[in-house]
Amino acid sequence: MEQKRATELAIIANKVRKNALTAVYSAASGHPGGSLSIADLVTYLYCEVMNVDAKNPKMADRDRLVLSKGHTCPALYSILAYKGFIPEEDIKTFRKSDSYLQGHPDMNKVAGIDMSTGSLGQGISAAGGMALAGKIDKKDYRVFAILGDGELEEGQVWEQAMFAAHYGLDNLTIFVDFNGLQIDGDVTKVMNPTPIDKKFESFGWNVVLADAHDFNSLENAVNEAKATKGKPTAVIMKSVKGKNVSFMENNAGWHGSAPNQEQYDTAMAELDEIIKNLEASL
Numbered sequence: 271m272e273q274k275r276a277t278e279l280a281i282i283a284n285k286v287r288k289n290a291l292t293a294v295y296s297a298a299s300g301h302p303g304g305s306l307s308i309a310d311l312v313t314y315l316y317c318e319v320m321n322v323d324a325k326n327p328k329m330a331d332r333d334r335l336v337l338s339k340g341h342t343c344p345a346l347y348s349i350l351a352y353k354g355f356i357p358e359e360d361i362k363t364f365r366k367s368d369s370y371l372q373g374h375p376d377m378n379k380v381a382g383i384d385m386s387t388g389s390l391g392q393g394i395s396a397a398g399g400m401a402l403a404g405k406i407d408k409k410d411y412r413v414f415a416i417l418g419d420g421e422l423e424e425g426q427v428w429e430q431a432m433f434a435a436h437y438g439l440d441n442l443t444i445f446v447d448f449n450g451l452q453i454d455g456d457v458t459k460v461m462n463p464t465p466i467d468k469k470f471e472s473f474g475w476n477v478v479l480a481d482a483h484d485f486n487s488l489e490n491a492v493n494e495a496k497a498t499k500g501k502p503t504a505v506i507m508k509s510v511k512g513k514n515v516s517f518m519e520n521n522a523g524w525h526g527s528a529p530n531q532e533q534y535d536t537a538m539a540e541l542d543e544i545i546k547n548l549e550a551s552l
Contacts, residue, residue, distance in 0.1 A: 274552060276485045281548045282352060283313040287514055288541050289348035289361050295534040297365035300373060303524040305345040307449045307482060307509040308416055312349040314488045315414060324354035327381045333411050334384040334400050338393025339418035339447065340374040341526070347371055347380070355382035391424030393417075394444060398434045401442035401502070412496075415444045420452030422463035428473070434502040435474030442502040443495040447482065449511035451522040470504040482509030515540055 286309045294300035312335075316322065320333040337346050344364065351358040356371070363369035370379040374388035384400070387393035397415035404411050421427060434442055446466060454460045463469070467477045476498040481487040488507075495503035511525070512518025515537040529537060 271486050271489050277548050277552055279313055279317060279485050280310075281545055282317060283310045284514060284541050284545050284548070286313055286345055286348040286352065288538060289351060289358065290344035291515070291529065291534065291537055291541075293344040293347060293361050293364035293371070294528045296362040297373075298528045299365055299526075300344055300528055301341040301526045302344070302515075302529070303451070303511040303518060303521070303526075304339060304342040304418060304447060304449065306513045306515060306518065307511050308342055308345050308445075308447050309348075309513065310483050310485065311416065311445055311447075311488060311507065312345050313352075314485055314492075316349045316353055318489070319492055320414070321411070322353070322382065324382065327355060331409060331411050334397070334413045336385045336393045336397040336400070336413070336415040337375055337387055338397070338415050338444075339390065339421055340387030340393060342416075342418075342447075343371075343373070343375045346375060346383075350380070350382045353382070356380065390418070390421040391426035391430075394421075394427055395430045395433075397444070398430045398439060398442060401434065401439040402437055404441050405437070405439065411441070413439075413442050415442070417444055417446050418452065419446060419448045419450065419457050419463060419466070420460065422446065422466065423457075423461040428469075431470060431473040431475065438500045439502045440499050443492070443505060444502070445505045445507055447509050448506055449482075449509040449520075451511045451520070451525065453522070453525045455522045466506050467504075470506075474501055476501050476503040478503060478505045480505050480507045482507035483513060514544055 290305040377383045401413040478491040480491040491505045518524040
């Protein structure tokens with residue numbers, strides 16, 4: 271990827287982070303840590319990879335994305351707003367009682383959402399069903415799913431891993447947001463899912479290791495997934511929970527806590543400074 275394009279994507283991703291934080295701050299509840307850690311990924315997928323159209327969000331041949339860790343929907347809503355699926359000003363209605371933008375994505379209310387998710391483990395199962403349907407219907411669309419590392423503690427994830435490998439779903443790519451932290455702390459101390467790569471390999475998956483905050487690394491991972499035939503691909507992304515907000519980074523306390531006014535202002539100032547520096551480098 272050309273450096274200029276990588277910089278442009280980084281600017282978009284940090285604007286996604288700003289809107290995700292605005293959503294959580296406005297609601298005084300939500301999940302900022304994991305939303306910030308997937309901001310680069312959703313930016314890359316929606317801006318560089320996926321065949322989607324905000325003017326026709328239900329087109330039959332679109333690529334699908336399932337946010338299996340649905341609590342990080344502030345990041346997804348933010349990139350959908352950037353792409354024109356929803357109005358950006360609606361971000362501030364997040365989790366309000368009369369808002370269509372609730373704390374977990376709802377495919378019946380939000381344009382661009384392909385699956386309602388919330389209960390961990392169920393989103394990846396739906397993604398596998400979509401991928402199998404594409405195979406049966408001889409469609410060319412691809413299915414992407416984003417899982418949390420803590421979500422791997424759900425048995426349903428591994429049932430789906432067996433299913434996808436059995437049916438050779440090479441049109442399915444999952445991204446594991448491996449930031450090492452879940453609501454109760456270090457994932458290896460709660461219910462150790464590592465080595466994640468070896469476990470997916472043992473189920474018959476193609477496995478790629480990637481840096482969640484490096485667009486070239488994400489591009490290489492997606493290209494390898496597209497080139498792999500006969501098996502699904504799991505991209506194990508090393509990420510930073512709370513990425514680019516100094517006091518949130520690598521802090522499990524920000525898994526499901528909303529910033530107060532002072533913290534919000536500090537976070538927005540830090541992100542604005544990052545964006546300013548990126549824009550200056552173009």
